[in-house]
Amino acid sequence: MARKTDDSDQFEHSGDYVQSLARGLSVLGAFDRGHARLSLADIASRTGLSRAAARRLVLTLVHLGYVRPAGKEFVLGPRVLELGFGYLGSLNLTDLAQPLMEDLAHRVRQSCSMAVLDGQSIVYVQRVPGQRVMSVNLGIGARLPAFCASMGRVLLSGLDEADLDTWLAQCRPVRLTPHTETDVHRLRRIVADVRRQGYAYVEQELEIGLCSIAVPLRNAEGRIATALNVSMAYHPDAARQAIDSILPQLLLTAAAIEGCIPANRLPAVSA
Structure with missing residues (x-):
């Protein structure tokens, strides 16, 4: 992973930075070949989010089709391919x-x-x-x-x-x-x-x-x-x-x- 630059840190504290979007993308990024199925606790751990925040983001992504439930875990949905x-x-x-x-x-x-x-x-x-x-x-x-x-x-x-x-x-x-x-x-x-x-x-x-x-x-x-x-x-x-x-x-x-x-x-x- 590329190291953050000072400009990146400054932007994240600016009014143009959309934190909810960044957090949602971090949830999608938590899934990879070695972590194809994740629980809410896994997602929270891999993203650094609270479990409550991870739950809201996952449910939103499920609604949009980017994530789907798999029992008590979650997997990426077909729409993420888009x-x-x-x-x-x-x-x-x-x-x-x-x-x-x-x-x-x-x-x-x-x-x-x-x-x-x-x-x-x-x-x-x-x-x-x-x-x-x-x-x-x-x-x-x-x-x-x-x-x-x-x-x-x-x-x-x-x-x-x-x-x-x-x-x-x-x-x-x-x-x-x-x-x-x-x-x-x-x-x-x-x-x-x-x-x-x-x-x-x-x-x-x-x-x-x-x-x-x-x-x-x-x-x-x-x-x-x-x-x-x-x-x-x-x-x-x-x-x-x-x-x-x-x-x-x-x-x-x-x-x-x-x-x-x-x-x-x-x-x-x-x-």
Whole structure:
């Protein structure tokens, strides 16, 4: 989770901040893959709300269709999908990018994913699974730390220097493997290299045995909007294979997606 900035704290004390809306969204955010069914006590605990406040918010969300009862517990309701699909639909990803990504995944025999930057994380907005490489099963909406992910570094390369300075100042890198780069100054140089070469290759920084290579997708203004990657298992020749064999295919797919998705429907990356 991204660290709050001073501006965020100030806004939460302003007259424009709608606390009830924020609390309602925190209830929806309490549900995830590992917490698909929650009691009122669970929701109160995970959100930091009182049980009474959690109850009022849950009952309102039940009435609206975003949450539904499941015995003495609650689960997300079908209507919550509208929130995600509305965003995905605005990107035209489902109908247009999916078959191109499926074709790429078939050709390289690896998984292919697309993500956007959200604070200190990348968020998956499309994924075509291939052979299982990661220990976790990623799907649409999954989040990974941007600093050590290939798509994260591509997306960071799309920030201007001022925004990148702010992002790096808020970054708190954690060593996930012995190979994870955690020095912020070196990360800045890595992002500069990615910006210059047009792709990012990451080897075993996110998880042992995992490598990935990513390229940008640009909007009409030429700004990076999303990132596209291919993940593969580590072997001694993985870097050469990724750059010599997979990167050309990845670039062709990125160009095809840029060509068929209306560019003005792709938002630019934001920190």
